[in-house]
């Protein structure tokens with residue numbers, strides 16, 4: 002584990018502190034003291050121990066490190082490539098056609114880049130939903146990458162090139178879990194999807210997970226892919242554990258939510274993903290009726306961003322949008338927002354900690370692990386006035402405002418810059434991966450994969466176009482922009 006050698010105490014001085022303790026205490030003009038790997042004290046006017054690094058947090062917000070419970074980190078090597086994809090195009094690209102081309106070094110390159118991307122945005126714990134592990138060499142590369150970066154990670158082991166009951170039967174996979182060290186900074190889960198086949202072949206994968214003491218994370222309620230049947234089968238078999246995570250959980254009936262709620266398992270909502278890829282409507286507006294715990298996630302940087310500011314913002318927007326829509330259908334008006342900025346900050350911190358069974362994360366409380374983020378940007382007009390700290394985090398702040406990040410007591414970002422990150426080496430590794438993929442699948446397939454064909458579209462005939470205010474040429478140009486106008 003290569004962590005910075007510098008392990009001096011760190012004292013954040015005079016900030017607005019979101020403790021995220023049980024009472025959600027917010028302190029102003031307050032200090033947070035980190036000693037070794039632990040939050041030693043939170044309060045005002047704390048004494049600095051000998052040799053402490055003091056960080057001026059005035060005008061800023063000190064909060065617990067954020068936690069992303071579902072990200073396919075290997076796909077960061079193809080950042081933004083699939084920006085215009087649908088879920089179908091994603092499945093075709095990775096599952097059917099090209100995911101198999103990834104070598105262990107490609108998994109490594111994507112993971113290292115994604116891991117530093119997390120830290121840079123104040124995401125101190127990230128679940129690597131790693132479903133490109135065709136061999137244990139790939140798995141070792143994924144784990145090595147995560148161990149080389151000074152954040153907290155959970156490697157959720159998966160393999161889309163084989164059925165879960167096949168790859169979990171591989172003795173090499175079992176030996177991977179036996180020989181890799183689980184630590185405070187690197188945990189493991191099992192990642193696979195349950196198709197709803199009535200014979201429930203995924204039972205073997207669940208039993209493998211239970212045998213090894215691993216939580217199961219699964220894409221659930223994904224339109225066209227997974228549905229209520231998978232949840233019912235696993236629940237009827239008594240195989241859902243309280244540490245299991247149901248990702249998306251979007252296209253489901255109340256029966257599935259009742260079953261999930263009864264087990265204590267949680268839901269990982271990837272709003273930016275669900276809104277764009279088509280798994281179903283981001284479900285927070287309905288899961289609150291079931292009391293199911295929620296955490297947030299970003300899913301994949303092949304499409305979207307890798308920061309939880311965006312997750313918080315998009316989740317608030319989707320939830321409120323749906324609530325207004327449901328009310329308007331009934332002729333009603335929403336007069337109070339059910340989902341508050343404070344709730345999404347909770348989900349981004351303690352929600353993630355709870356999903357991972359980590360009571361020691363997600364709070365700035367003495368005795369908890371020292372994963373701390375300072376949001377402060379004295380060069381930005383968006384940094385003041387600081388009136389509503391939760392609202393500021395959820396709707397105003399962004400990754401460029403992350404000033405300082407501490408993980409396990411180590412400073413990994415200071416004064417807006419990562420500490421110890423070799424960006425040139427990361428760039429070389431990822432460039433090599435891209436070059437390899439392009440040469441393997443061919444330039445034409447690479448370009449067409451990134452730019453999926455747009456089916457013909459048309460602009461409606463407009464009865465109000467009485468004049469030549471819009472010329473034929475203008476209308477034609479507009480039609481072309483959105484597809485063939487067909488006229």
Ligand SMILES: [Zn+2]
Nearest residue numbers: 071130220300
């Ligand atoms: Zn996913």
